[in-house]
Amino acid sequence: MPEISRPTLPESISADIWAKTLEESAVMRLARRIELPGNGLAIPVITGEPQADWVEETGTKPVSNSTVGIKTMQPYKLAVIETVSKELMDDMPRLYNALRERLPFALANKFDATVFGTTAPGSNFDVLGNATAVAFGTDVYGALVTVDGNIANAGGVMDGIVMSPQGKTALLGATDQAKRPLFIDTVANSTIPTILGAPVTYSRGVYAAGSPAQLGFAGDWTHAMYGTVAGIEIAVSDQATLGTGDDAINLWQRNMVGIRAEVRIGFVADTAYFQKITA
Numbered sequence: 001m002p003e004i005s006r007p008t009l010p011e012s013i014s015a016d017i018w019a020k021t022l023e024e025s026a027v028m029r030l031a032r033r034i035e036l037p038g039n040g041l042a043i044p045v046i047t048g049e050p051q052a053d054w055v056e057e058t059g060t061k062p063v064s065n066s067t068v069g070i071k072t073m074q075p076y077k078l079a080v081i082e083t084v085s086k087e088l089m090d091d092m093p094r095l096y097n098a099l100r101e102r103l104p105f106a107l108a109n110k111f112d113a114t115v116f117g118t119t120a121p122g123s124n125f126d127v128l129g130n131a132t133a134v135a136f137g138t139d140v141y142g143a144l145v146t147v148d149g150n151i152a153n154a155g156g157v158m159d160g161i162v163m164s165p166q167g168k169t170a171l172l173g174a175t176d177q178a179k180r181p182l183f184i185d186t187v188a189n190s191t192i193p194t195i196l197g198a199p200v201t202y203s204r205g206v207y208a209a210g211s212p213a214q215l216g217f218a219g220d221w222t223h224a225m226y227g228t229v230a231g232i233e234i235a236v237s238d239q240a241t242l243g244t245g246d247d248a249i250n251l252w253q254r255n256m257v258g259i260r261a262e263v264r265i266g267f268v269a270d271t272a273y274f275q276k277i278t279a
Contacts, residue, residue, distance in 0.1 A: 013096060017103050017261065018232040024108035026203035027115045027267065028226060030160040036227030036266055040074035040124065043225075043268060071268045074124035075229045079262035080106045081242060083249065089238075089257045103261045107232075112205025115267055116162070116217055126269045128217055133276040135212055140174035141182055147218045147275045148196050156220030156273040161200045164207035167215030167277065168192065212278040219274035229264040236260075 022028045034041070050064040082102060088095050114121065118129035132150060136143045151158045163171065171192055174182045183192050192200050198218065208214035238257045242249045251258050 013099065014232055014234040016100060017234065018263075020100055020104035021108050021232065021263075024104045025111055026162040026201040026206065027112050027224075028108070029201055030162070030221040031224040031226050031267070031269070032222070034073075034225055034227040036073060036075050036229050036264075038075065038229050038264070040072055040266070041227065043071045043073055071126075072124045073225070073227050073266040073268045074122060075227070075264035075266045076121040076125055077262055077264050078107055078110060078121075079260065080110075081258050081260045082106075083242065083251070083256050083258050086238065086255045086257055099259065103259075107261060107263060109203075109205045111265065111267075112162075112203045114205075116203075116206045116214070117208065125267055126271065128219075128269060128271055128274050129208070129214070129276070131217070131219075131271050131274040131276045133278050135278045136170055136174075136215065140170065141176075143277070144195055144218075147277065148198075150275050151218065151220055151273060154220075154272045156223065158196065158198045158218050158220060160221045161195055161198050161216060161218040162203055162206050163192075163200055163216035163277075164214075165202065165204060166207050166213065166279075168202060170215060170279065171195075214276060214278055216277040217274055218277060219269075223273040224267070224269035226265060226267045228266075232261060232263045234259065234261055 051062060052064075053062045055061055080103065082099065084095060084098070088098070114125075114127065116128055118127055120127045134143050134147050134150070148158045168191070171183060172181070176182060191202075194200060206214070206216055236257060236259050238251050240251055240258055242251065242258055249256070
């Protein structure tokens with residue numbers, strides 16, 4: 001009996017899709033990345049800063065006791081299956097371009113939306129959605145200064161801001177008392193690269209509708225990290241049946257191919273160093 005021919009993808013495509021995912025995700029660009037074992041990792045978290053002081057030649061040196069806590073970063077699986085026609089599979093350049101745009105966005109957008117939301121995939125995955133909220137209201141600049149001050153009062157330095165497209169619109173429309181744009185130097189390019197010295201990143205995953213709507217987050221990203229187990233994994237099949245019941249898709253019957261992308265990923269952060277920005 002002849003062997004069934006299985007569709008395959010070059011290994012380089014997996015690496016490129018993962019690199020593109022890192023570019024698409026605001027969290028992955030800002031937080032520190034670590035290698036994560038499959039069974040998770042216990043991470044020591046130090047609270048409080050050591051305090052030095054001047055002493056005389058034979059004087060008693062000051063002792064500073066910081067508190068050390070333990071956070072557990074556990075990997076959770078994030079996955080998506082993209083279906084394409086067998087004809088597209090045979091046209092590798094077009095398939096490559098399609099996957100390079102669609103799969104990284106799906107993975108990055110869901111990861112960001114989870115981190116900036118209030119529902120975690122498990123108990124050892126931190127989310128930022130419950131951070132202290134500061135509303136833009138009618139004083140956008142004042143709100144941004146308040147955000148910066150709150151992070152400073154927590155002992156951090158605001159080193160990264162993530163805004164949704166809706167948040168970017170609010171920033172571009174902010175004016176002073178003379179109705180001049182607050183960010184006049186950047187309006188011409190329809191983007192704002194920095195605010196109060198902190199770089200600005202944009203992500204669709206940060207937005208959440210509501211009253212008020214969630215527009216962005218700012219924080220000290222040295223207090224956040226994510227980890228992955230072995231990067232992204234790509235699997236291809238033209239024999240599977242996807243879904244159940246009337247919505248099931250038989251790939252072989254429809255002359256289609258299913259491309260599965262999945263990554264095991266975790267995230268931990270100290271939410272005291274982050275602020276939520278609302279409308």
